[in-house]
Amino acid sequence: MEYSYLRSPTKMDILIALKDNNLSSLRDIEELTCRRSQNLSPVLRELTKQGTVERIRRGQYKLTTRGKLIAEKISETLDYLEFMEKNRDFFDSHCIKSLPRQFLESLDVFTDSKIISNKINPQNVIDFLSEMFNQEDEFILGASPLVTLEWSRAITSAATKGVTVKLITPEYIIDEIFKEEFIENTKKFFYAPNAEWFVNSNLKVGFGVTSHAIILGFFDKEKRFDILEWLYSKNKKAIEWGIELYNEIEKESKKLKLEKTQLHSPA
Template identity: 25%
Template sequence: MHGEILTDVYEYLYDDLQFILKSAARFRIIASLLESPKTFDEIRGDVRVSLPALYSNLRLLMDEGSVRLRGDRYSLTPEMKLMGLSALKLFDSVRVINGLEDIWLDHDISGIPQELLEDIDWLINSELIVASPADIYRPHNTYRELIRGSSEIYGVSPISHRDLIDIYEGFLEEGVPIELVLSDGVIREMVLNASFSLLRTSIKNRNLRVRRFEGALRIAFTVTDKFLSLGLFDRNGFYDQNRDIMSTDARAIEWGLRLYEHYRERSEKLGLRNLTKIMLSTGN
């Protein structure tokens, strides 16, 4: 049944998508007009194609009822605007998949919910930071650089790293609010290795909120008001600390905040009493 629906959708959309995507000049004109109505010279400055190509494709778009001319400004019809946005979303999604293929091909993406996979184009201005023999700490050092100056921090993690605890302690000492969704193992490591007096003070002051995620976390990421950093597990079940998707783009950050909210809604808040019990139990 699902296959039949997809076939029907494909046949319905094929001609329209082909019309938009078959000509690079046509696609550029539509992308330009998605921003706002424009004059001929403004479109020409955007699309950078020959005059004959611009004239012929504008005329074709007008003949097809996709573009209107009012005064000296061209604009998309509502239907073409919707189709153009959909085509641009598809185009950006393919670019994200191809541009970050070294992590998508052999890593577990089950930690990313369906609705965010459908908006993977929001990561269009992201970069895959990869360690190399000459710079094995590149992902970690890039993380340290980008997180600097953040005024609020959210994180989800099933792994523990002593240096990350030190980074977060520095932010807590400065009064920067931090909220974390962690697995049981990481919570124990945090209680054992972090300054418990700092944890206690930060929780009392509501600068630190710790939430417990029951079950397997298949993703690790940090999102702040400055950047997004996202890491995945490989197909063998090991976290790949040598590759991180990172971005300072506003849309990528918003995507990361949506991802965080997904995990926040599925976790439980831990208070100071809970963390004290964990500290006492690990000390036995």
């Protein structure tokens, strides 16, 4: 099978142009690709021979069914490459390889995501994350290698409002949530019937998934979790990706069960 279009910018430009325009003349393709007809014509003939482009009456062109599938995949790949290049500093400075292989290989679901970052004023990032969890949602699924007071308040508030909340943290976080500044939120969370907490000592990534968005964070190269930079997306596929990631990690986690004597009475 011929795959030469993968090595030809002109072929890729033509396929992408025809993907977004069902029926196009040579002049249309010239305008869409910013290429001259004398350069386009031989390539169009080759694509026709390969069965990805069909020439119909009056010198117009359209993609075949196979051509549409190929053009869609090329377009997705180019978008992903652009996304990775645009955010190269983020990916180069974080340990993204900590993701399970199947999830690392499907990071293209974050192509339309944005980076939430503000190292000049870190509180802005923390406030953004808290606001995300304070919205009306059906569920919150989260995994976090650390805990902040704002985060604790946000997830506890959601749990007490009836939102299904499931969290995964390393075991050392449990000592943190029983400290004075967290204890009241901890009580409320564990008394909420729709809230569950799991422990996983091998947690190497942080993320939060709701019914409307996902955030994804990583450890930096110094092996410190970076709470100040996150990928944020409202893409449905990214949210589904996050749900699958949560379920995968939960399988390897242990549900935390606390005795009532540890909680005393709810606040």
